[in-house]
Amino acid sequence: MNKAIGIDLGGTYIKYGLVDNKGSIIKKGMLPTNAESRKRDIVIEQMSIAIKDVWEDNIDGIGIGTPGIVDNNGVVYESPNLPDWHNLNLKEIFEKKFNKKVVVENDANSIAWGEFLFGAGRGTSTIVCLTLGTGLGGGVVINGRLLRGACYSAAEIGHMPVNYKGRKCGCGSTGCIEAYVGRDYIVKSIVRKIKKGRKTIVSEMVDNNLLKITPKIISEAYQKGDKLAEETWIEMATALGAFLAGIVNLLNPDRIILAGGIAQAGEILFETIRKTIKQRAMDVLAKSVEIVPAGLGVNAGIISGASLVFQK
Ligand SMILES: [Zn+2]
Structure with a gap:
């Protein structure tokens, strides 16, 4: 069965989990975002800890829903609740770190796609x-x-x-x-x-x-x-x-x-x-x-x- 890691990045918490291709959670966790540090590297480090916590070598990739505007290259612009979350190529950062496919999307768009694939939009x-x-x-x-x-x-x-x-x-x-x-x-x-x-x-x-x-x-x-x-x-x-x-x-x-x-x-x-x-x-x-x-x-x-x- 195919699996992927899902990251829900919020201003207060990072919620994350390993999910199968039927939309069921296999394991999950939650960490503070540490946005109050006002340093993007600290937030990125928290996300890395989250990914490692539910990591399996055979995953298809990592999907990230983030606040802000996101372009097709996985670059985030303008996110009011996260420090320094601007002109940030999240896709590239995590692809380099984990050597897996990474998809980044604005959080509201991410929810729409999730509902379409696995929820009330099926x-x-x-x-x-x-x-x-x-x-x-x-x-x-x-x-x-x-x-x-x-x-x-x-x-x-x-x-x-x-x-x-x-x-x-x-x-x-x-x-x-x-x-x-x-x-x-x-x-x-x-x-x-x-x-x-x-x-x-x-x-x-x-x-x-x-x-x-x-x-x-x-x-x-x-x-x-x-x-x-x-x-x-x-x-x-x-x-x-x-x-x-x-x-x-x-x-x-x-x-x-x-x-x-x-x-x-x-x-x-x-x-x-x-x-x-x-x-x-x-x-x-x-x-x-x-x-x-x-x-x-x-x-x-x-x-x-x-x-x-x-x-x-
Ligand atoms: Zn308005």
Whole structure:
């Protein structure tokens, strides 16, 4: 059986594992990234320790999902959470060190490919995979191939403007979808309503310290039947659904896969998105698309990293 090592490089932890060509983890581990050292060599050394920890001589290669923009030569540009992670040829560094094929991909693209090969995208040809968290990340597989674009940076889905006069986004532009469905937006939206006097059990759940509100708490409040929490999710999911109706019209995907912490808000999120797409996208396209949760679970980054090696 073919095997590969998958590396999920995050700002805080490096998650890694040995994965077979069916997408099952054989062994895995986790190490601190040591990004606070602000030295890229220290982070690279941590990655090397990770690789050696699950090493087997007969692996097909090493797949790395990293934050930042990655080109087809495996060079990383612009990664906000990692020190000095710029103009860095990760592919070359690790190919030299380990004498194996190395594939480097932006982390959101990596997850999209992993879901396509081993997760909720299996058996399809075109998917859009969204990671809902602090921001809105995304990757697109079209006709069985990862969409990369002219300079390998396609699918920055979170930064598609939905309101050209809209609110300020972290990327410097205005009105990006991320500024309407990202973590901060969801929290700010409910805080604003609480300050206007709306009653909700969320206030008690955080001992009236509104700074402690998280999407997870809003989800818990919703599960307990809280009206304002429900309204918050419906509002967010309607915005996301309207946006996705545009994506459906553009790409005609088989499936849209929702990954990330916020996607765990559950059925209310999925139902509202489905309903909104049905109302807003072209009929034929809306009927054929499925909106599903991600399939790879907590080890998605590791499995996806390895899946890069199994690309044709
Ligand atoms: Zn933006």
